[in-house]
Amino acid sequence: MRVKVVDNELIDLSGSLLISSGAIQYDFIEEQKKTQGVVVFDNCHRALPLVSDWLTEELSLKQTPPTTIDTYAKNISYLLDYLRNQKLYKNMRLDDAFLVIQSHTLQEYFSYLKNESLLSSKTIRNRDATYQSFFNNYLCIPRRDGKAIREDNPYVEGLLSNSAKSKVVEMCSxxxxxxxxxxxxxxxxxxxxxxxxxxxxxxxxxxxxxxxxxxxxxxxxxxxxxxxxxxxxxxxxxxxxxxxxxxxxxxxxxxxxxxxxxxxxxxxxxxxxxxxxxxxxxxxxxxxxxxxxxxxxxxxxxxxxxxxxxxxxxxxxxxxxxxxxxxxxxxxxxxxxxxxxxxxxxxxxxxxxxxxxxxxxxxxxxxxxxxxxxxxxxxxxxxxxxxxxxxxxxxxxxxxxxxxxxxxx
Structure with a gap:
């Protein structure tokens, strides 16, 4: 997985093939001073449209810093890698798995991480919160046409992982x-x-x-x-x-x-x-x-x-x-x-x-x-x-x- 975050930056497209071929006018590009957006690529260098659009919205609202955007992208990619090893999701296109995944599959993923001792309960909870935000704030809310991308929401009853155990603060003496x-x-x-x-x-x-x-x-x-x-x-x-x-x-x-x-x-x-x-x-x-x-x-x-x-x-x-x-x-x-x-x-x-x-x-x-x-x-x-x-x-x-x-x- 690779993620590219452009946060209100000036992009130089003077060497673009689109300009040299005449497809777009460079004078128009010069007027576009700053660009903002996020593109997430899978392991085959293909852009993931749903995830990219969600993270671009998060960035544009100016409530989520680029470092957190990068964490969200990684958390999404870890889940996709897991799903692609599952028979039901193996041949699904790009990030379409999020359109059909159910709560029990997400819970199985969290149990796998816990049982294999791959992650701490706090890190698992962090991933769970990322997926909840993806569904609650993007996939399952009405879009510009008044319809949600996905009607049912696996997070309708809240987070799916077990609560992280609180730890005593580690303090440098x-x-x-x-x-x-x-x-x-x-x-x-x-x-x-x-x-x-x-x-x-x-x-x-x-x-x-x-x-x-x-x-x-x-x-x-x-x-x-x-x-x-x-x-x-x-x-x-x-x-x-x-x-x-x-x-x-x-x-x-x-x-x-x-x-x-x-x-x-x-x-x-x-x-x-x-x-x-x-x-x-x-x-x-x-x-x-x-x-x-x-x-x-x-x-x-x-x-x-x-x-x-x-x-x-x-x-x-x-x-x-x-x-x-x-x-x-x-x-x-x-x-x-x-x-x-x-x-x-x-x-x-x-x-x-x-x-x-x-x-x-x-x-x-x-x-x-x-x-x-x-x-x-x-x-x-x-x-x-x-x-x-x-x-x-x-x-x-x-x-x-x-x-x-x-x-x-």
């Missing part, structure tokens, strides 16, 4: 964070890891963080956030940092603030002063990204994944950790560190509201999953005298113990 940082030979990577842990930022949001925003946060005297029309004060050893969020409606950027510690921002400020960063950031001018890789490009979600994989392997080999750490575990680590910090909110409800805002959750119920953290993880840190350490204290300790000497001149 402070010791695991320090182990990862120790295994990096670059202050650039060390500062990035501490920043993700101390802000709760998603890996997809890292690219949009600007140096100018961090500079402004360092120099501001702001000491309160407005959350749901209420003013929430925070201590001076935290700074409000704007984040261009990745979970806005209709794929629009949803802005929020998070609260990194002064120690983490100071670490970034020192890195910004190094010859390496100044050299890499020079071409960006005043719009320089805060995090630039060794090749001079902003970090991407993929490169952050690879960084965590590399450092996890090193830390595992050295015996510093006993499990791989992925980027979202750093985000969970931020959540745990904020909830156990005694200086952010006078009681648990206040802390949850602040955490909801910092993480960019639309609903407080999503944030409440962190209240189920095991006590040995959720418990508070204390120094030798028994005084409970704040999140700011802990980040200062991390910065001090993992500092890598970088020449400023």
């Amino acid at each position: 402070l010791n695991e964070l320090k182990a990862l940082i120790w295994c990096s030979h670059s202050e650039r990577e060390r500062a990035l890891l501490q920043f993700i842990y101390d802000t709760g930022i998603r890996r997809t949001e890292v690219t949009r963080v600007k140096k100018s925003e961090i500079d402004l946060a360092i120099n501001t005297d702001k000491s309160a956030l407005i959350i749901d029309h209420d003013t929430v004060a925070y201590p001076s050893h935290y700074k409000a940092l704007p984040i261009a969020g990745s979970k806005g409606r209709k794929r629009e950027i949803k802005h929020r603030f998070t609260l990194p510690s002064v120690a983490t921002l100071a670490r970034l400020k020192r890195y910004f002063s190094t010859p390496e960063y100044r050299r890499l950031a020079k071409k960006y001018g005043s719009d320089s990204p805060a995090f630039i890789n060794s090749e001079g490009r902003p970090y991407t979600p993929s490169s952050i994944n690879k960084l965590l994989e590399k450092l996890s392997r090193r830390a595992l080999k050295s015996g510093l950790i006993d499990r791989p750490i992925h980027p979202h575990m750093l985000r969970h680590g931020f959540a745990g560190s904020l909830l156990r910090s005694p200086d952010l909110g006078s009681h648990s409800v206040d802390k949850l509201v602040v955490l909801q805002h910092c993480l960019g959750h639309a609903h407080l119920t999503t944030t409440q999953i962190y209240t189920a953290l095991p006590y040995d993880i959720y418990g508070q840190y204390a120094d030798n005298s028994g005084e409970v350490l704040t999140r700011a204290n802990l980040m200062e300790l991390v910065a001090t113990k993992t500092k890598k000497k970088v020449p400023l001149r």
Whole structure:
């Protein structure tokens, strides 16, 4: 299966055979500045019309990002591959199987995935939700002519797979964070890891963080956030940092603030002063990204994944950790560190509201999953005298113990 997603992009058709043969006029093509659409191909390089049209609609509504479109296409292709090994569907044309498939066949597919231990219950549920959306939002609703492509709906009673079992949140501990940082030979990577842990930022949001925003946060005297029309004060050893969020409606950027510690921002400020960063950031001018890789490009979600994989392997080999750490575990680590910090909110409800805002959750119920953290993880840190350490204290300790000497001149 192959999928091509064109999201409001300019397409150059100047070399098209249609133009050279005179079938269409190139002057007309020049007027079509941007193109948007999705084409999904099967293993024989044939376009799947039903799936392609559905995903094109999803993309045009601007509620489904291209990455999710790609996931939908893959989920559809996995089901088609399964059906083509079944006698009833073997000789069906393209994606016509979706016009006749019944709920019991879908349930058999999910049982096959579960019984063969091919996928987790959560992943199976994700595929089920994709197929439900395909039927409910495309195949089984009236089209332009007033008729639905398919009259009966196998999803009329809801999802067909068993509900996914909820899991305890996997959180990167402070010791695991320090182990990862120790295994990096670059202050650039060390500062990035501490920043993700101390802000709760998603890996997809890292690219949009600007140096100018961090500079402004360092120099501001702001000491309160407005959350749901209420003013929430925070201590001076935290700074409000704007984040261009990745979970806005209709794929629009949803802005929020998070609260990194002064120690983490100071670490970034020192890195910004190094010859390496100044050299890499020079071409960006005043719009320089805060995090630039060794090749001079902003970090991407993929490169952050690879960084965590590399450092996890090193830390595992050295015996510093006993499990791989992925980027979202750093985000969970931020959540745990904020909830156990005694200086952010006078009681648990206040802390949850602040955490909801910092993480960019639309609903407080999503944030409440962190209240189920095991006590040995959720418990508070204390120094030798028994005084409970704040999140700011802990980040200062991390910065001090993992500092890598970088020449400023």
